[in-house]
Amino acid sequence: MAKLIGYGRVSTRTQNTDRQEIDLLACGVRRDDLYIDRGVSGAKASRPQFDCAMAALESGDTLVVPTLDRLARSTVNLLALASQLDDRGAALRVLNLGGSNVDTATPMGSMVFTVMAALAQMELEIKRERVRDSVSKRRAAGKDIGGRRQQFTESQIANAKRLLAAGQPATDVARDLGMSRATLYRRTQEAKI
Structure with a gap:
């Protein structure tokens, strides 16, 4: 019988996963089929609970995530994951992708997922560019750029x-x-x- 496998992730151990868990449980994921990584970057391809979630997937199952950024940071990784799921006969459902629910089991959902994956990577790259630009401008102006404060005089x-x-x-x-x-x-x- 096809089941929903839920996956959530936070980058630091101090962050809270309550909202993600509530959303995943509300869409029909059973608590036993819920996998949460805490303190793990989305840039890592291999994550302990994500690997467990992938191992639990069988043909006909659906991997459910609250948002696209919980899965990966690049379009290449997201598309490879979608392909890997397709090869296994599993689908991917993103609960909040552009304000709606997207399921890669449908042709429209697959197309929307691909477009949104590219947009998510572009957004990440724009943020990085803004941060680099801000740091270089502050450094050139001789202003504080953050980081650890000097402790010793x-x-x-x-x-x-x-x-x-x-x-x-x-x-x-x-x-x-x-x-x-x-x-x-x-x-x-x-x-x-």
């Missing part, structure tokens, strides 16, 4: 260099500053003092 590093020169063990100096020895060595080498 130049005077702390200068004091650390003095302690090391006086024969204090690097392990002790690093521990007192709350950094690793590797960081201590790197920072004292980089210091402009």
Whole structure:
């Protein structure tokens, strides 16, 4: 008997999958047939729960996902997945693709899926381009571009260099500053003092 296999994913372990699970259960996926990856990037082709979901699929079954970006990040990967499902006699249903439900078991659904996969990749590439452009403009203007804040002042590093020169063990100096020895060595080498 054909069944619905649900798959959801979040990129970090702190993100919540409740909405995805509710949507998948509401469309008829049984809780036993629900597979959720937590803390796994969509860029990875192999994901533990996704692999389990694919292994559970049999001919006539349908893989159900809440949105297209839960599956993959590129058109090539999405189309390869659709082809792989087709070869196995399984279908793909995306619950929220352009505001509607798309099922690749139908010719129209297959065509819409292909177009939306290309658009999803284009959207991702546009976002990346905007971020790169913003970072380069902020860097050129000498503005903060984010990232980890510098934790140690130049005077702390200068004091650390003095302690090391006086024969204090690097392990002790690093521990007192709350950094690793590797960081201590790197920072004292980089210091402009």
